[in-house]
Amino acid sequence: MANKIRVAVIGTGQRGPAHARELLGCDEAELALVCDIDEARAKQAAENFNVKYVLDHREVIAREDIDALAIATHTRHHAGVMRDAATAGKPFLVEKPYCESIESGKEICEIAERQGVVAMVGYQSRFTTFAQEMKALAEQIDLVQTNVSLQRGFFNPQYFFPEHYSGILDALSHTMDLALWWTGTLPVEVMAHERCGLFKPDKGAVEFVNITALCEGGQIVCMTGSMAGLQMQNIFQMAGLRGNISAIDRNRIRYVTHRGFNEDKTPIDLKTGEWTGSSNQGTDMWTHFARCVQEGRTDVSPGASLREGLAQVAVSEGAYRSSNEGKAIAIAL
Ligand SMILES: NC(=O)c1ccc[n+]([C@@H]2O[C@H](COP(=O)([O-])OP(=O)(O)OC[C@H]3O[C@@H](n4cnc5c(N)ncnc54)[C@H](O)[C@@H]3O)[C@@H](O)[C@H]2O)c1
Incomplete structure (x- = not known):
């Protein structure tokens, strides 16, 4: 893994670009790619941040030059993206609220824990x-x-x-x-x-x-x-x-x-x-998460674990x- 972890932002509505901006100020992580199912949004974000875009999050997860994801889709779409990431062992920081139901949240926790994936809920x-x-x-x-x-x-x-x-x-x-x-x-x-x-x-x-x-x-x-x-x-x-x-x-x-x-x-x-x-909460959160990814640390405290996201x-x-x-x-x- 390069010194800085390479991050793809999934979902470029309102919150995704905020992650992209926070990554600009981070010494441990950098924005490498953006992804949105809405091509106009993906393209606009790619232009704004001078990176490439893709439309399918599974393509992002499969790429070896991407070390981690920022999942900033609407809450009702988090589970599908997290399930694919956790199953593939790809680290992710997911926006809050963590998921749309206790059932899907429990399922994702179990997959991520079984796979030993570094995962955190973005409570900046x-x-x-x-x-x-x-x-x-x-x-x-x-x-x-x-x-x-x-x-x-x-x-x-x-x-x-x-x-x-x-x-x-x-x-x-x-x-x-x-x-x-x-x-x-x-x-x-x-x-x-x-x-x-x-x-x-x-x-x-x-x-x-x-x-x-x-x-x-x-x-x-x-x-x-x-x-x-x-x-x-x-x-x-x-x-x-x-x-x-x-x-x-x-x-x-x-x-x-x-x-x-x-x-x-x-x-x-x-x-x-x-x-x-x-x-400087946003950048500090990314610096902490990047270190967890670099060290393969699944205990992300003081960041919020998926289980803590589930409690909320x-x-x-x-x-x-x-x-x-x-x-x-x-x-x-
Ligand atoms: N931490 C904070 O302070 C903070 C602030 C605002 C929003 N949020 C959270 O951020 C998340 C996103 O909020 P928003 O306002 O940006 O929502 P939004 O609906 O504006 O944007 C979500 C984007 O995700 C895209 N998307 C959906 N499924 C996708 C998929 N499978 N692959 C790629 N893109 C996909 C949509 O096309 C859309 O552009 C929500 O969970 C919200 O609660 C957190």
Whole structure:
């Protein structure tokens, strides 16, 4: 393998070109090819990034001069491309949400694990210093409760369709992944209330959602999202037996640590602090993934494994069912 891994971007809609741009700034990986079933899009991306294009992802997978794929097709098309890549042993970074159903996601995990394929879900937020600081702090407070919100402005038309990975749930998948990663255990049950079609009655996409997930270790994760949140701040809070952490948006964290409370409510060994920072998440994600590919490392942490991608899909899918069926939904991963 050359020093830089050679990457093909599959799917050149909105997100594929963003990967191509991020690869331009990466010392460990380079864009070598683009692919789209829509020839006009493929051709345009090829011209923009000065590489060749093909129309069939199987042709890309078969090429020995391509070391890895960036799969940026629409979520409903991820599984077919991932199945072919995993079966052929080709490393891939797949966009979030990882897949369109728990069944197909489990199947792909099994193939990739059996084949020893280096595979990662593209949760670039994990590569911010903010997210990594939250993770390090969460490990110190004996975490019990996580509350996160994602308030966004209005979405592009390709995210309006009546499925559990549509609408606000598409973007909220990043926040869910962070909340589950920080919490450090898997979800076992989910309850949710969702509102669909208030802005676009004919589309049925999820526009507002409140989800509660119960995790294996008893932790409770609450996740809220809407696409009516123009200019609203996003809030992250974690409370534990030994401290708490709070952040507004993603550039400032306040934290408190202690060893419990005395009878008179005084915290024992109280420490408080603040943190601010920033980062170059997309390129950092590619640098990390490229190193995993170069070293054949299937443990892609702190990147998201396919199993972690599956956990997020299970929460979204469970939330959709819970809201429609009016009951808690058990999650078996
Ligand atoms: N990480 C992020 O912040 C972020 C941001 C936006 C979108 N996304 C995700 O990226 C993915 C793509 O989103 P988008 O908005 O670009 O979608 P899109 O629908 O605009 O583009 C998808 C492209 O994939 C092509 N395609 C479908 N099947 C194909 C195949 N087998 N081979 C080659 N090309 C194929 C389509 O023709 C289309 O051009 C989605 O999963 C979305 O959730 C992630």
